[in-house]
Amino acid sequence: MNRREFLIGAGALGITHFTPRPALASLHEGMWFERSQPLMGSYVNVAVFGQDRARNSSVIDGCFEHIVGQIAIISNWDQGSETCRLGRERALEISKTSPQLVEILKVASQVYELTNGVFHPLMERLNTLWRIARDAGAIPDPVDLKYAQRDVERSFLSFNRSTVSIQGRELLDLGAFGQGYIADCGVEFLRNAGVVFAKVDCSGDMRFLGETSWEIDIEHPRNEGEMLGTIVVRGGKGVATSGDYRSCWFVNGRRYHHLIDPRSGRPTAETQSVTVIASSGVVADALATAISFFPPKIGLNLMRRIAGVSGVIVGADGKPSSFLRDF
Numbered sequence: 001m002n003r004r005e006f007l008i009g010a011g012a013l014g015i016t017h018f019t020p021r022p023a024l025a026s027l028h029e030g031m032w033f034e035r036s037q038p039l040m041g042s043y044v045n046v047a048v049f050g051q052d053r054a055r056n057s058s059v060i061d062g063c064f065e066h067i068v069g070q071i072a073i074i075s076n077w078d079q080g081s082e083t084c085r086l087g088r089e090r091a092l093e094i095s096k097t098s099p100q101l102v103e104i105l106k107v108a109s110q111v112y113e114l115t116n117g118v119f120h121p122l123m124e125r126l127n128t129l130w131r132i133a134r135d136a137g138a139i140p141d142p143v144d145l146k147y148a149q150r151d152v153e154r155s156f157l158s159f160n161r162s163t164v165s166i167q168g169r170e171l172l173d174l175g176a177f178g179q180g181y182i183a184d185c186g187v188e189f190l191r192n193a194g195v196v197f198a199k200v201d202c203s204g205d206m207r208f209l210g211e212t213s214w215e216i217d218i219e220h221p222r223n224e225g226e227m228l229g230t231i232v233v234r235g236g237k238g239v240a241t242s243g244d245y246r247s248c249w250f251v252n253g254r255r256y257h258h259l260i261d262p263r264s265g266r267p268t269a270e271t272q273s274v275t276v277i278a279s280s281g282v283v284a285d286a287l288a289t290a291i292s293f294f295p296p297k298i299g300l301n302l303m304r305r306i307a308g309v310s311g312v313i314v315g316a317d318g319k320p321s322s323f324l325r326d327f
Contacts, residue, residue: 035060040071040179042203046186049197049210059193063200066189067182073098074174074181076124083172087124091165104174104181104282105164109157111177111286115302119290120262122155124171130260130267134249139256149265176259180240180285183207187236187281200281205240205288207281208233221245221272221314228320231277231312238281242288243273243314261293268293269316276303276311277324287311296321 033056034047046063050056075081082101086092094102108121126148129140140148155168166172174181179202186200187207197210208214214233220226221243233239244267247258257267274291278284287309291299296315303309303323312322 033057033060035064037064039067040182040202042179044182044186044203045199045201046190047199047201048190048195050195059190059195062193063186063189067186067200070100070182070185073100074104074178076172076174083174086164086166087171091163093163094159095162097164100181100185102164104178105157106159107181107282107286108174108177109159111283111290112157114306115290115293117156118261118263118293119176119286120152121157121172121174121176122166122168122170123152123176123260123262124173126152126170126262126265127173127175127260130258134256134258137249137251139251145265149262152262152265176289177282177286179203179205180207180238180281180283183238183281202281204246205238205281205285207236207238209236211235218275218312218320222318228312228314229322231275231310231322231324233277238278238284239275240278240281240284240288241273241275242292243271244268245272257292259289259292263293270295271299271316272314272318274299274311274313276309278306278309283309 030049030051032047032049034045036043036045044067046060048056048059072078072081074083076083078084082098111119112121129144129148133140151169155166155170158165158167183200183202183205184207187198187209190198190209195209197212199206199208216231216233216239218228218231220228222245242259244255244257248255257269259268260266261268271292274288276284276288276291278287291302291313296313299313300321300323303311310324312320314320
């Protein structure tokens, strides 16, 4: 497979091809090597561009090993993880906490502030209520929802010079943006290993490596196989999509989004899908989640306010709108 023929399906996003700039095309000859592995309840795909099959196979092995280690740090289902320890102890000393966890929590706090609490990283119990209801093909008891949503309102992350702590009763749930972060971790490993061009895809949340252009098709959230258009991502950006069409369920004919709005305690109904391009996978992932809770006009205004952020929003009516910077 040569670089012009690279094709990987990725959830709501499909990488149609990789287009090196002319100067780079002559300097870097080779082919794509890729591998997928089930992780984080879905899959992770790692693709690198190079010449030596044995070396690239070894690099991909190392990348997956690194990713598994990072998942062990941020997991909220592995009781031995630092994330779960923070939930139990309610505070950790920053100097004794993995820099990776501190970084992802700081991103979460920044997006929380940016959206006035509409993006909320402390929703584990509320989300669990909805996951149980989804498995049962039902909706949660209104009284349970009321108390869980109140706990979310009263919970927040707190940083000071020496500690990170959870105020309130809720627990961390990094599922809304952890996949973007894992994609970042994979790309950082590959960069340190000397890889020039690469892509790490965690269930459709992606991070790219290499000073080149990547063309991405945006799939219609209701008409499978129909593309709304193509966007061009230049350089090592992150791209993430949140939508109501891959991870949704129906009760009495009504579609329910997998993302729960902390303001109401119920699934959002403002958008069908949100795709965000940002400087990193974790920022793109967190913003795609946050913007899903807003009407498209407000979501686009939020993108405009943040340097280096672009995106495409499909509203509840199925109409797409976009704000795309020329990076």
